[in-house]
Amino acid sequence: MFALENVTKKYGDKLVLDSMSFEFPDSGFVAISGRSGIGKTTMLNIIMGLEKADSGRVKWQGDARPAISCVFQEDRLLERESALENVLYVLRDRGEADAARAREILTELGLGGELDTRARDLSGGMARRVAIARALAYQADVYIMDEPIKGLDAETRQQTLDTIKKWTAGRLLIMVSHNPEDAAGADVLLEM
Amino acid sequence: MIKKILKAVIITVIWLAIWEIIHLIVGKDILIPSPISVFMKIIELAGAGKFWAGIGASMLRILIGYFAGLLAGLLLGIVTAISKVLDAFFSPIAKIIRATPVASFIILLFVFIVNNHIPAVTAFLMVLPVTWANVYEGIKSTDRKLLDMAKVFEVPRGRIIKGIYVPTIMPFFMSSAKMGMGLAWKAGIAAEVLTNPKFGIGSSLYNAKIYLETTDLFAWTAVIIIISVILEKILVRLIGKIYN
Numbered sequence: 001m002f003a004l005e006n007v008t009k010k011y012g013d014k015l016v017l018d019s020m021s022f023e024f025p026d027s028g029f030v031a032i033s034g035r036s037g038i039g040k041t042t043m044l045n046i047i048m049g050l051e052k053a054d055s056g057r058v059k060w061q062g063d064a065r066p067a068i069s070c071v072f073q074e075d076r077l078l079e080r081e082s083a084l085e086n087v088l089y090v091l092r093d094r095g096e097a098d099a100a101r102a103r104e105i106l107t108e109l110g111l112g113g114e115l116d117t118r119a120r121d122l123s124g125g126m127a128r129r130v131a132i133a134r135a136l137a138y139q140a141d142v143y144i145m146d147e148p149i150k151g152l153d154a155e156t157r158q159q160t161l162d163t164i165k166k167w168t169a170g171r172l173l174i175m176v177s178h179n180p181e182d183a184a185g186a187d188v189l190l191e192m
Numbered sequence: 193m194i195k196k197i198l199k200a201v202i203i204t205v206i207w208l209a210i211w212e213i214i215h216l217i218v219g220k221d222i223l224i225p226s227p228i229s230v231f232m233k234i235i236e237l238a239g240a241g242k243f244w245a246g247i248g249a250s251m252l253r254i255l256i257g258y259f260a261g262l263l264a265g266l267l268l269g270i271v272t273a274i275s276k277v278l279d280a281f282f283s284p285i286a287k288i289i290r291a292t293p294v295a296s297f298i299i300l301l302f303v304f305i306v307n308n309h310i311p312a313v314t315a316f317l318m319v320l321p322v323t324w325a326n327v328y329e330g331i332k333s334t335d336r337k338l339l340d341m342a343k344v345f346e347v348p349r350g351r352i353i354k355g356i357y358v359p360t361i362m363p364f365f366m367s368s369a370k371m372g373m374g375l376a377w378k379a380g381i382a383a384e385v386l387t388n389p390k391f392g393i394g395s396s397l398y399n400a401k402i403y404l405e406t407t408d409l410f411a412w413t414a415v416i417i418i419i420s421v422i423l424e425k426i427l428v429r430l431i432g433k434i435y436n
Contacts, residue, residue: 049343076341078338089347
């Protein structure tokens with residue numbers, strides 16, 4: 001799908017990524033781990049085009065960057081909009097099919113009763129799952145998730161992980177997690 | 193609710209009593225008329241067609257200037273927040289408008305435009321910089337992380353404006369709309385006092401002053417305050433409806 005080629009990134013004097021190279025598969029589950037501040041989020045931001053590498057590049061297969069979906073470290077929801085509206089916000093045509101997909105994913109994540117609840121009125125765990133639902137409802141080639149299940153209780157974590165794996169099957173899922181259990185079943189493990 | 197109304201009534205009665213006491217101490221209607229005579233004067237004025245024509249004319253002039261100021265402030269706020277070049281180009285104008293006294297504006301406007309239009313232009317100049325600065329601030333405070341989210345999901349520009357920029361700017365814009373109403377109303381009436389159009393609250397204030405009709409002066413001042421409070425209440429309700 002794509003590869004990082006000698007990507008280097010510095011913030012001031014601090015070297016965060018030092019000539020990093022890595023080839024991502026076309027599909028499957030890539031789990032990324034490593035201590036805080038090692039540059040995991042920076043690497044993801046560079047892949048998504050939110051930050052520029054000081055040197056090196058992201059080499060995409062083909063001419064254009066494929067569709068990318070993401071769960072950021074923060075929820076990044078539209079506070080005044082409902083859970084459902086937040087998911088629909090990023091979808092391309094927002095027709096009946098998109099709405100049905102959004103409802104289905106939200107329901108699978110245990111938010112069937114909160115579709116019309118404004119994001120600002122949701123609990124932290126619920127808001128997190130709305131952010132995950134938004135990413136899953138967006139049909140992409142690459143799903144990037146930066147600690148998506150951080151803060152969820154043990155039972156919800158497993159259920160959410162299962163939903164993530166189900167809806168990203170056949171695509172490339174890149175997931176950062178500090179919890180080794182979350183990486184169980186990963187096709188590739190990238191230790192930074 | 194009843195407790196709140198009762199509290200407001202008690203406070204009003206106390207202040208009216210203080211006013212009456214001052215009136216009795218001074219003992220001259222030409223200096224401090226009694227609240228009862230001011231109230232009776234308002235009733236008397238309200239019976240005349242000229243009273244309502246004056247209020248209508250003042251409101252029309254000032255509201256035209258107010259809404260024009262809101263619109264221009266909104267547009268200038270947007271373009272200066274988006275473009276550094278336009279920001280640098282227009283920022284001296286904003287500083288000049290903010291620093292210039294209202295009276296200077298009114299006197300300068302005498303040279304350039306018809307007297308009747310001066311209150312509207314004055315109201316416009318009061319609202320413009322407040323709205324401009326607030327909208328600018330609103331756009332600059334837009335959450336960068338939400339914009340990044342929209343970028344990753346390739347959200348169309350129109351949807352970004354509606355979903356991210358507008359909700360961020362709205363509280364800033366609404367606060368300037370509320371503040372601007374008070375400024376426009378007071379400055380517009382002041383401009384009417386100085387320009388003395390045929391119909392207008394400011395003209396009635398001016399005439400009351402010329403003929404030393406202090407009761408009229410107090411009555412008109414009370415009318416100005418009442419209209420200002422009503423306009424603000426309507427605006428706050430309207431803002432609440434739009435915003436929620």
